[in-house]
Amino acid sequence: MQNSSRTKFYNKYLVNLATWSSTETTLEPRQLKSDFDKDPVLKRMEIQLKKSNIKTINVKRSNLNWAVSNIGHITKNYLHKKYILIFPFCSPKLIAKKWPHYSILISQLKAKYSNKYHIVVAPGPSEIEESKFLEAKVILDKGKALRINELISLIKDASFIIANDTGPAHICSHMNKPGLVLFGRHTSAHKVSIESEKFKPITVNDLNLLQVETVMEEIKKVLD
16 A cells, blocks of 8 residues: 555565555556546545455544543643643654744743643654653653554544644544644645544645744634
8 A cells, every 4th residue: 555666676576466456556547647646645545445356434534433542540640621732743754844833832822722721742752852842741651652542542632733744643634633734845735635624734835934823823713
């Protein structure tokens, strides 16, 4: 499903299966890969699965309720009211996805909403040190990053979410949480299939130039 040059290499030199599903084997006669790749990624994956005779039900909108668990033993140490959850991190290799103004946003959120909401971050293992520089509650489990089911559970109960285009943002989308995902020109929300009824993208040419006030105005439309 990854359809990368790496998996193509694996099949050619290591696996060498006679039947191999890829973008190329999924194309209709005379259809160009460049045209096919313009469609949203989950639409393309659904087509590929169907052509491999695999039934699809939740490809475009996964049901993650099975992963939800009781994390009261964690959140009781941090939370006693509703919370706004922020995912300000990204892979060091994908720095173009990272909006640089989260510290200012957190300050403005606290100034406006501190009576009603905690401002919360849930860093991954390599993000814990960076999270200490943010004026937000850092949610950890005994000093360690949350496991995936714990993260999903934290997302489920959030009142609002602001995120870069990262893995947790896709979880938020599939759970249809109220929130915003911030996009620069690295790709589009349409192509990565991340927009939902409540989880909306803000797209700009340069994330460095996206103003905090612009993000705050979108948040106020939901929380005010």
